[in-house]
């Protein structure tokens with residue numbers, strides 16, 4: 471028998487053990503395919519960028535992604551048109567990975583009667599799940615992109631939901647609906663917007679992906695205090711695109727490293743395989759350095775050799791590289807006013823000295839004097 475494939479995501483998520491019983495009805499009531507646009511964007515192995523996939527051209531592939539526990543890119547380059555041959559450079563909206571959505575909703579500890587603000591409506595699927603649990607009147611969701619907000623309103627309506635969908639900058643929250651019991655961001659921040667604690671009631675929770683150009687893969691759960699400050703721990707990993715305000719869009723390496731640069735050279739005994747790529751280490755190092763990103767470039771052959779490039783993002787051009795050629799010492803080059811490898815080496819040394827803490831031992835407090843990351847307790851800023 472042929473025909474349209476069907477919505478089997480709830481069963482898939484249940485089989486994978488990621489669908490809590492209290493969310494089962496919501497995932498059934500908000501069929502994900504109603505929220506996924508007819509053209510989505512997919513990557514191709516070995517190629518940079520995003521390629522359009524139209525449902526009408528390859529319905530099986532489109533449905534395969536809808537029913538799979540993965541994220542789906544739904545917009546690139548702030549809505550570059552999907553013409554034949556167009557390759558998207560940056561993903562700018564997506565339907566998040568369902569198991570991640572469910573994990574974040576579990577962290578929110580939602581109870582009937584609560585009012586929630588979501589920042590980053592995207593497709594509207596997450597808002598639909600919350601409506602299914604709490605009712606339409608309890609949910610406000612803000613999307614910065616007007617066309618995405620309009621599409622989400624339509625999808626939500628088709629699925630039978632009508633939360634308040636606001637077109638605007640979610641960094642400003644949405645004051646008319648405040649105070650909220652819960653604020654959930656589905657875009658990552660480098661700094662907690664002041665409006666979020668201000669618009670949450672005392673005891674309320676703010677849950678947001680958090681990270682910078684060095685490491686953008688942490689989930690932060692803050693509780694709002696009576697005095698309007700908010701404090702809490704990192705509770706896991708969550709890789710999201712940034713809130714537009716906090717975006718870092720990196721160009722190709724040649725924009726940062728020029729052929730006629732004359733770097734300083736030295737060697738180190740510190741194995742780059744230890745320093746880069748472990749989420750706990752990357753997180754900890756990122757708390758100690760600012761305005762730097764790292765990129766590993768593997769050798770094209772089977773040698774296992776690679777170079778890690780460090781790119782300074784604080785104005786004047788600085789870069790560093792460290793080569794892994796199978797054995798120490800490792801060659802280091804550093805160019806520009808900053809000594810980026812030295813900064814990373816010092817931050818890594820701090821992490822070792824601190825007893826190799828995992829991400830869940832860190833937290834953050836935000837108040838009138840800004841935000842501070844801490845280790846073990848708010849009294850111990852890093």
Ligand SMILES: C[S@@+](CC[C@H](N)C(=O)[O-])C[C@H]1O[C@@H](n2cnc3c(N)ncnc32)[C@H](O)[C@@H]1O
Pocket residue numbers: 562563564565566589590591592593594595596597612613614615618638639640641656657710711712713714715
């Ligand atoms: C990962 S997607 C959200 C996924 C969505 N919650 C869903 O269920 O499909 C992130 C969204 O955040 C939006 N966004 C980025 N900056 C924003 C801002 N300042 N205010 C509101 N939305 C923003 C993006 O346009 C994008 O649609």
